[in-house]
Every structure is written in structure tokens, then in C-alpha cells.
Amino acid sequence: MSKTFQNISGTFDILPDAFNADGTVIESSASWHFVEERIREVMAHYRYLEIRTPVFEPTELIARGVGELTDIVSKELFSFERGDTHYVLRPELTAPAIRAYLQHHLAQKGGVQKLFYMGPCFRAEKPQKGRYRQFHQFGVEVIGASDARADAETVAVMMQIYASFGLKDLVLKINSLGDEQTRPAFKNALQEYFEPLASELSDTSRRRLKTNPLRILDTKVEREQELVKGAPRLIDYIDDASREHYEAVKGHLSDLEISYTEDPFLVRGLDYYTRTAYELDSPHLGAQSTLAGGGRYDLLAQELGSSEAIPAVGFAAGLERLFLALAGEGVKLPDAVKTDVYIVAQGEAAEKWAFKTANEWRSSGLHVAFDLQGRSMKAQMRDANRHGASKVVIVGEDELTSGKAIVREMETGDQETVPLHDLLDRLRDVVR
């Protein structure tokens, strides 16, 4: 009758050590802290300020913001309701960020808002490598700037984050999707081109011809790739202003010495992108390849109720995929915070002393640990070693009566006797 519980499929626990009870290798909480902090540092240098929004939002916001017809909205939302209100767990963070921008009238603060976010998102997909039902994204939104430098800067901060981890196997792809006329027109052109060739297409491609003809373009079937060569090109359907903007973005990227590949078939999955679209790929993500994706979405604010157009550009990136890339390139992440001092106590009086002293030293800035099971000295020493303690303070009956304790350097095994009232000063050098 007694049965323990398990985390929901597609979710995972982040433990102090880098493994889960089910054998799944998930990075340790220390690794997460390290990665998150590094991201925050870079964001701070670029002067992006954090925005935190709730993990659930009204269904309507997400449906409008992400697009009713996208897979995300049509089949991947976790939804629930109370009374007449329908809610969803957020599947991404751009729509919530724009919602907050409009709700709090951030435009009235003047200038351009440069925001970043980091937190969990939820999609009801079947989990696989690099894809989870609760996953974590970070990203930026530059709101209120149509300048091509804004596009380029979001790419720059993104690249800087990955570069700061020492990642090398990165491929940056960019494209322009044109204005709101462009995609439908291009889609029609593709359908007209492939329709007569339908009999030569694979089943999946024939299905895509109806639903999402753009995806035929990145088919892996060789015979179809031949057909794709003759297909219409998106670039020919783009309006002049978008084309100019695209050229400007590319120029700025070159100025920043960011290398990229132009991919005329790159289309982002979400409905709201216009003009610039980009994607950062890594070969270490299993069947997935996208580390981060972004672009411009000048129409989104209006879609979410703004009376005027508000230009915006940004990217979203997956933390789990970042970890996969780091593992794939052999980047070492730090272990848990080490212990400065471990107090080994023998006897009731010494245990009492250790308990009280540990607390004092901790408030003085030391990382202090001690045994909570009243175990043997040997067991405590072993525990100290496991903690990676750099020093051990040994206290027993003798030490308390003589007013001196033993300080042991764990690395060398050197020991010395130190008066109890000098201990803290003696130990401080551990933390510089």
C-alpha cells in the first residue's frame, strides 16, 4: 500500500549531485546556479534588466500572442480553469513580457526597454532529448526600437553568453521574413509550385504542402531537395523596407565580427515574427538542433491590444539545451560550494560547543559543517572528507578543559593546537 511518488513525466528534479534516482543525468543545482549567474552577468553588462512574470497566464493572451494555429497553442498547452476564467501554464515568455510592458505602461518611462527573463516554461509534448514538459528558458526583449542595431545587439548578447561558457560548435543562421504580407504570399507561391509535383513528394511533404509548405524546404529526402532547388525564394517576396533592414542588420553583425550563415529557408515556428529571424544551432542536442531562436516581432504588441505599433526584437534560449551543449563540448561545471571548516566533536560537552561555535563562525562568513548523528570520530572525519572541508577542528573533553582545539589541514594532514578564542582568526584565512 505504501508507494512513493514520482515526478511527472517530462519534468525533472535538480539535485545537489548530478544524477537523479531514476538514473537520468541532470546537472547539479550548483551547475544551474553557475550557469544562471553567468547569464545574469552578461545581461548586466549589456544593460538588460530582469522581468519576472507569473508562470500562468490567461489562455487568451497566449493564444493571441503565440498564434492559434501554432502547434504550441493548438496541442501543447497545459490548461485549466476556475469558474469562467481559463488559464494556461506559459509555453514561452515573449507574450507575457509584452503583456507586462503594455500593462505597466513601460513605454511611458521613455526610451527603449531592454528586458531579460529566465524561468520555467511548459509544453505538453512527448519528452525526448533536449525537450521537456517543464523546461527553462532565458531570453531578451528589446521593446520600442526598430533600429537594425537593436536586432544586432540581441544577437550580440546571445553570442556573448554562449562564448562566455567557451562554447565553440555554434552555427548562427539568419534570415528575413519580410513584413506581414510576405509570408502568406510566399506560402501561396510555394503551394502553387509544389502542387503539380505532389505525386513526387513523400507523404510527410505532401501533408506539409497543406499545413506548412515552408517546411518542405528543409526536407531530408534527396529527390525532394532537387525539387526544392527550383522552388520560389523567400527573398524575392520581401518588401524593400524589410530588405534594407536586413542588409543593415547583417552590416552591424559584421561590425561586431559576429559570423553568421544566411539561411533563406529559416522560418521560426511562432507566428509573430517579422523581418529578422535568427537561430543558433549546436550539433550536441540530439534530434534537436536549436540552442536559441529569435527575431523581430513588430506586430505582436498590437495583437495583444496596443493601440499603436511597438517594434520589438528578442530571442529565447533553452537552459537544458545549453547544458547539453556544454556537456557535448566537455565544458566542466563547478561542483557544490566547498566546506571551509568541519568541526569534529567527541562527547556531549564538545558537541554542544561545536553546535554553538559553528553557528557563530557561519555568521562570520565561514562555510561550516558538523555531524548531526553523534557518530564516531572516524565517521566524522570521513564525513569531513566527503564535504571537501579544507580544515577540520577537533574538539573533545581534553580540548575543552585545556581551552585548546586541534586544527587539521585536510590536504596535508598537518595539525596544530590553537586556543579556542584564537580559532576564528586562525580559520579566517580559509576565506581569504
Next chain:
RNA sequence: GUGGCCGUAGCUCAGUCGGUUAGAGCGCCAGGUUGUGGCCCUGGAGGUCGGGGGUUCAAUUCCCCUCGGUCACCCCA
């Protein structure tokens, strides 16, 4: 949602062509050192062989179902 593969100790796995008390390494606990870690030696704890049903004298081993994991498709971070 569909499909492939997998499911034996905390972890990584071996094993049983169906047959007495299911193994190893690592980890954990303890002893070797009655007050001292890491190395070494010795011992110990820990498994309803994912769960349910079936076939059989007998199932962890064969069959069915189910649950879980994983990878892939679709799509995406």
C-alpha cells in the same frame, strides 16, 4: 498523439537455454587504529529481478496487459 528500444541492489551492469539461499564493481555502514579522513584489508546492511495476470510441478527467466524510462517522428527552447 504515433513508433523503436529498455526496466535485476542507492548507481553502472552481469546472470538464469524456466529449477535449491539472485551476483559484481562503485557507493553506504562498521572493524582493522578503544580520539583522526583520503589509500589498503576485512566484514555488513541493502533486491516483492517495475506492477498485474497467464502458461507451468516450478517464472526474475516464456506469453499478454499495464506502468515507468529512453530515443525518434510531428514540432520546437
